[in-house]
Amino acid sequence: MKTKSLGLLICLLSSCANLPSLNKTESCSFPMDNNYPGGLVNYYLKSNDSDLKNKLQMGNLKFTICRDEDFNANILAPIPLTYSKNKIEVILNNELIDSISIKSKFYRESRIQIQNKDLVNPPSSMKKRIEREYLRGLTAKNTLTSSNLKQTKMDIPVTGITSSEFGVKRFINGEPRNRHIGLDIAANEGEPIRAPLDGKVILIGNFFYKGNVVYLDHGNGLVSSYSHMSKEAVVINQSLIAGEVLGYVGSTGRVTGPHLHWEVYFLGIPINPEIFIK
Ligand SMILES: [Zn+2]
The missing domain is CATH 2.70.70.10 (Glucose Permease (Domain IIA))
Incomplete structure (x- = not known):
């Protein structure tokens, strides 16, 4: 598990900017790789912005944020069964920063x-x-x-x-x-x-x-x-x-x-x- 000091160092190196994080810390642990209707988007951002919830859009999906001590925001967005688009646009401060692919899933x-x-x-x-x-x-x-x-x-x-x-x-x-x-x-x-x-x-x-x-x-x-x-x-x-x-x-x-x-x-x-x- 990462220590606080290591997290701070990483944060200083990246200036704590809103950069997509490649690292998953152990302090927020949610299911991954379920990007399909009826599943859950699990998306990481390196951001210490306490107002992130109001500056971020995950397409038109509702989401919650799990915070860890390393300034990572773990963003969780449930995908309705009726969701029909093949991607979710991640918008931060009115800027498109990422696009998440949504797979189709067969239901019998x-x-x-x-x-x-x-x-x-x-x-x-x-x-x-x-x-x-x-x-x-x-x-x-x-x-x-x-x-x-x-x-x-x-x-x-x-x-x-x-x-x-x-x-x-x-x-x-x-x-x-x-x-x-x-x-x-x-x-x-x-x-x-x-x-x-x-x-x-x-x-x-x-x-x-x-x-x-x-x-x-x-x-x-x-x-x-x-x-x-x-x-x-x-x-x-x-x-x-x-x-x-x-x-x-x-x-x-x-x-x-x-x-x-x-x-x-x-x-x-x-x-x-x-x-x-x-
Ligand atoms: Zn039943």
Whole structure:
């Protein structure tokens, strides 16, 4: 690991200018090489400008900055699944300083049959409930608490088999539906689900689609959710450390069998949970 004095020396040699950094320090450690829709741009700048957030543009993407003691700014920008351009222009002080290539990514189609018509097209009596739950989820996934989040290496929350990946284009009974914005892990009913990273419980609910669900805030705009649980094992505002049980696998909500539906959001944008797994 670099020492502060080495960092200062590097800084003096480069006059602390806003130069793109080739070195990755160990103090901000986030997934790399996921520049595709549903992934995360991880871009380094050598800059000690405390107002960098207001002087920088990453195309039209939202971003956060992780700072380390060596004056590096680690810029993290989630890429929506709907992103259609093949690059992101990095603009600093109204000047184009770099262009980041965005790869295309293949997402497969999934076609499932659900017999219970009420779950496919919910009865109108459920509309208000579904809307309320949507808004609660929307608020939770957009939670932005400033924290000292320096790394996002996660353990898989439950032992099981991946039954549906993130980003899948879904069809239910032949009709196109929303993209699958989580990772499904099929496991036995009652299997414990563990917090993959330290976090705080910000929402617990019994939702029409998600069933028994828990949302965790990991800080700096990183939020995760756990759906279809048989029951939760936490209370609201509880702080969890990685590895603690937050609930148990179940088949509540709109499901075809017991599994965990795991979502990860960065700045409110769903991204592929797999990129965080150690
Ligand atoms: Zn799912």
